Each structure stands twice: as structure tokens, then as C-alpha cells.
Amino acid sequence: MTTATTARTAEIRTAALELFTRLGYEATTMADIGAAVGIRGPSLYKHVASKQELLVQIMTGTMDALLDAHRAAVATTADPVERLRRAVDAHVRYHARHRMEAFVGTREIRSLVEPHRAAVLARRAEYEAGFRTLITEGVEAGRFSVASPRLASYAILDLGMGVAVWFREDGELSENAVAWQYTEFALRLLAAV
Amino acid sequence: MTTATTARTAEIRTAALELFTRLGYEATTMADIGAAVGIRGPSLYKHVASKQELLVQIMTGTMDALLDAHRAAVATTADPVERLRRAVDAHVRYHARHRMEAFVGTREIRSLVEPHRAAVLARRAEYEAGFRTLITEGVEAGRFSVASPRLASYAILDLGMGVAVWFREDGELSENAVAWQYTEFALRLLAAV
DNA sequence: TCCACTGGCTAATGATAGTTAGCCGTCATC
DNA sequence: GATGACGGCTAACTATCATTAGCCAGTGGA
Numbered sequence: 001m002t003t004a005t006t007a008r009t010a011e012i013r014t015a016a017l018e019l020f021t022r023l024g025y026e027a028t029t030m031a032d033i034g035a036a037v038g039i040r041g042p043s044l045y046k047h048v049a050s051k052q053e054l055l056v057q058i059m060t061g062t063m064d065a066l067l068d069a070h071r072a073a074v075a076t077t078a079d080p081v082e083r084l085r086r087a088v089d090a091h092v093r094y095h096a097r098h099r100m101e102a103f104v105g106t107r108e109i110r111s112l113v114e115p116h117r118a119a120v121l122a123r124r125a126e127y128e129a130g131f132r133t134l135i136t137e138g139v140e141a142g143r144f145s146v147a148s149p150r151l152a153s154y155a156i157l158d159l160g161m162g163v164a165v166w167f168r169e170d171g172e173l174s175e176n177a178v179a180w181q182y183t184e185f186a187l188r189l190l191a192a193v
Numbered sequence: 194m195t196t197a198t199t200a201r202t203a204e205i206r207t208a209a210l211e212l213f214t215r216l217g218y219e220a221t222t223m224a225d226i227g228a229a230v231g232i233r234g235p236s237l238y239k240h241v242a243s244k245q246e247l248l249v250q251i252m253t254g255t256m257d258a259l260l261d262a263h264r265a266a267v268a269t270t271a272d273p274v275e276r277l278r279r280a281v282d283a284h285v286r287y288h289a290r291h292r293m294e295a296f297v298g299t300r301e302i303r304s305l306v307e308p309h310r311a312a313v314l315a316r317r318a319e320y321e322a323g324f325r326t327l328i329t330e331g332v333e334a335g336r337f338s339v340a341s342p343r344l345a346s347y348a349i350l351d352l353g354m355g356v357a358v359w360f361r362e363d364g365e366l367s368e369n370a371v372a373w374q375y376t377e378f379a380l381r382l383l384a385a386v
Numbered sequence: 387t388c389c390a391c392t393g394g395c396t397a398a399t400g401a402t403a404g405t406t407a408g409c410c411g412t413c414a415t416c
Numbered sequence: 417g418a419t420g421a422c423g424g425c426t427a428a429c430t431a432t433c434a435t436t437a438g439c440c441a442g443t444g445g446a
Contacts, residue, residue, distance in 0.1 A: 008423085024303050026219035029403060039424065042405075046423050051404070107300060110217050151366065151374050158355030159348050166347060173344065181344050189378045201393090223434060232394070235435075239393050244434070 062105040063123040080138035102164035255298040256316040273331035295357035
């Protein structure tokens with residue numbers, strides 16, 4: 001069963017996200033989540049169906065948002081190099097802006113119960129395939145030069161994952177600085193011309 | 194209390210590593226580990242002190258091996274570019290060859306109890322600092338060109354982490370192929386000359 | 387032959403956690 | 417002013433788990 005989204009459920013979801021990020025899904029208790037919003041553990045069930053449902057909503061929401069951002073970024077131009085630049089920019093910015101979602105999204109797949117795990121993995125594969133296509137098109141157009149588009153796509157995606165781990169809003173590097181540097185890294189890595 | 198290392202304890206450690214990788218530390222039970230070596234959960238205590246001890250030994254062993262590999266790679270030459278190439282090569286090969294150790298090593302820091310967590314984090318910081326130093330020296334020698342050595346070191350380290358996630362011994366890409374490609378990526382990323 | 391050690395086992399302990407049941411105050415609506 | 421939905425609460429319930437206790441078969445040396 002799913003639960004309707006009210007202000008309270010949104011607040012609970014935010015608290016769960018923060019705790020899943022800090023402690024991990026398994027180590028976070030319903031009592032912890034309750035305490036974070038000022039109520040007892042069992043009272044959460046007036047708002048959400050289960051702990052697992054909280055994780056499912058965080059994970060699927062993350063993947064949908066990431067895919068949307070990717071599609072929007074890629075749709076704005078036809079030039080292979082520019083398309084890739086914008087895709088990497090969206091990728092890095094998403095991981096900086098939603099670091100907790102991205103962090104939980106990559107680390108807690110194991111804790112997802114079927115069929116949700118399969119659904120999230122399918123979306124991840126789709127996302128990776130999108131990057132690989134961009135790279136392959138760039139190679140065919142003579143704008144990129146890499147031995148293995150698949151390896152290059154892994155490398156670029158992993159950069160984003162890393163951002164979600166160490167980025168801090170109040171750190172010395174701004175989102176803009178990181179996005180600029182990382183798109184530069186990606187284009188260098190592909191030997192873009 | 195620590196337990197002496199016999200053939201049996203090594204077998205148990207290997208089984209635990211495989212299960213921690215696949216299920217995560219929290220989700221792995223002592224009964225699971227026992228079953229993997231053909232005995233019951235409580236019998237494990239004839240060989241190891243606790244579940245936590247198993248994790249501690251995996252994590253500290255991983256970080257020590259990684260630091261050793263790094264130091265050995267860096268000691269073999271004085272040329273900044275070549276030093277970095279060898280460090281990245283060692284980094285990538287370690288993550289390919291010991292993917293389970295590396296995977297658990299990065300993902301289960303949360304499950305480590307103090308003072309072990311602090312010890313492992315200190316070693317990680319030391320490792321990262323090593324890479325940053327290599328990059329800074331290369332920049333000062335005019336061989337690398339990056340806006341932020343710290344960002345570049347993060348990026349390169351994250352590439353290795355990624356390898357531990359997707360690399361498979363029986364996959365289509367050999368360790369050599371990955372190591373070669375990734376060192377190339379790293380040098381391109383730094384605009385090495 | 388005996389004895390002590392090794393390394394299994396089952397049963398019990400104690401703690402923790404997700405979830406359900408059932409109670410009750412508040413408050414908007416009729 | 418009654419009433420019913422809403423959203424709290426405490427007290428079970430039911431599992432699961434790490435760990436300990438205590439038992440026992442085999443085995444190898446004295």
C-alpha cells in the first residue's frame with residue numbers, strides 16, 4: 001500500500017533521507033525517523049506504509065529526476081561535444097545538489113526488495129546507456145577519441161558518484177566550480193576536439 | 194580480543210568478505226557466514242572473536258595493502274608524470290584485483306566501531322594526500338595543468354572506486370585493458386605533457 | 387589407557403526492531 | 417453540541433540476531 005503525500009509525509013521522507021545517508025538503511029530505525037520529526041516510531045505508520053516504502057520512494061524519485069535532467073540537457077543541442085558537456089554538467093549538478101538522494105540511491109540498492117530493485121537497476125542501465133550513446137556518437141563524428149566508450153562512460157559516471165560523497169554546500173568549492181571542472185575533466189578524458 | 198590466524202579463520206574471513214560484499218555487513222548474519230563454510234553460526238566463535246572483528250580485519254588489511262602498493266609504485270621513479278602513471282596503475286589494479294575488499298572498504302566504514310573507523314579514515318586521508326602531492330608536484334614542474342589539484346585527486350580516486358564496483362574477472366575487459374585505459378584517462382584529465 | 391584440547395553442536399539469553407492493536411484528545415463540520 | 421476523521425501515544429507481538437553456556441565426539445600425545 002502507498003500513502004498519500006502530505007506536508008507531514010514529505011517531512012518524514014526528508015528525515016528518512018538524512019538518516020539513511022548518515023547511518024544507512026539497515027542501521028536506521030523507525031524510532032530514529034520518528035524522533036527526527038518529533039513523534040514516536042509507531043506514529044509514523046499514520047503517514048507511511050513501511051520503512052521499505054520510504055526507501056522505494058527515495059530511490060525511484062532519484063532515478064526519475066536524474067533521467068529527466070539528462071534528457072532535458074541532451075535535448076538542447078545537436079552538437080556531440082556540446083551534448084556531452086551539458087549531460088555531464090547536469091550529472092554533476094544533480095549529484096552536488098541532491099547529494100543525499102544520490103548517495104542513498106547508489107548505496108542502498110541492496111536494501112531494496114524486488115521488484116523495486118530490478119526497476120531501479122533498469123533505470124540505472126538506461127542512464128548509463130544514454131551516456132554511452134553520446135560518447136559513441138561523438139567518436140563516430142570524429143570529435144572524441146577513446147578506446148572503449150563503455151569504459152569512458154563508466155569513468156564519467158563514477159566521477160559524479162564521487163561528487164555525491166564529498167560535496168558539501170558550505171565547502172570551499174561551489175557547485176559551479178565543481179561542475180565546470182568536472183565537465184572539463186570529462187572532455188579531456190574523451191580527448192574532445 | 195583478537196584471534197590467531199589459521200587456515201580455518203582465513204576461510205571464514207574469505208566467506209565473510211564475499212557476504213559483506215553481496216549483502217552488506219548489517220544484512221549478513223553469523224549464521225550466513227557459518228553456512229558458507231559448512232558450520233553453524235555459534236561455532237564461528239571458536240575461530241573469531243566477533244562479527245565486528247571480521248570487518249575490522251578486512252578493512253585495515255585493505256587500507257594497509259593499498260598504501261603499500263601506492264608507496265611501492267611511487268618509489269620507482271622521480272619523474273612526476275611517470276610517478277603518477279604508476280600510482281594510478283597500482284590504484285586501478287588493486288581495485289580490480291581486490292574488488293571485494295575495496296568495495297567493502299569504502300562502503301562499510303559506517304559499520305566500523307571506534308576507534309577502528311577513525312583509524313581507517315586516517316589511512317584514507319593519507320592515501321588521498323599522497324595523490325594530491327603527486328599532482329601538485331606535477332603542476333609545479335609544469336607537467337600537469339589543473340585548476341584544483343584536490344578536485345583532480347578526488348576525480349582520479351573515484352575512478353578506482355568505480356572499478357571495484359563493476360569490474361569482473363571474467364568480463365570482456367581484462368585487468369590490463371582497464372589499467373591502461375584508466376591511467377590514460379588520468380593523464381588526459383591532468384593534461385599531462 | 388587416559389586426558390586434555392580442538393572444534394563442532396544445540397539451547398538459552400538478552401537486546402533490538404518493525405509492525406499492529408487499541409486508546410484518546412483535538413477540532414472541523416453538520 | 418454531537419461526531420467522526422486525524423494523528424498522536426503506549427503496550428504488545430513477533431522476529432531476528434549476536435553472543436554465551438554447556439555438552440560431546442574425535443584425536444593425538446604421554
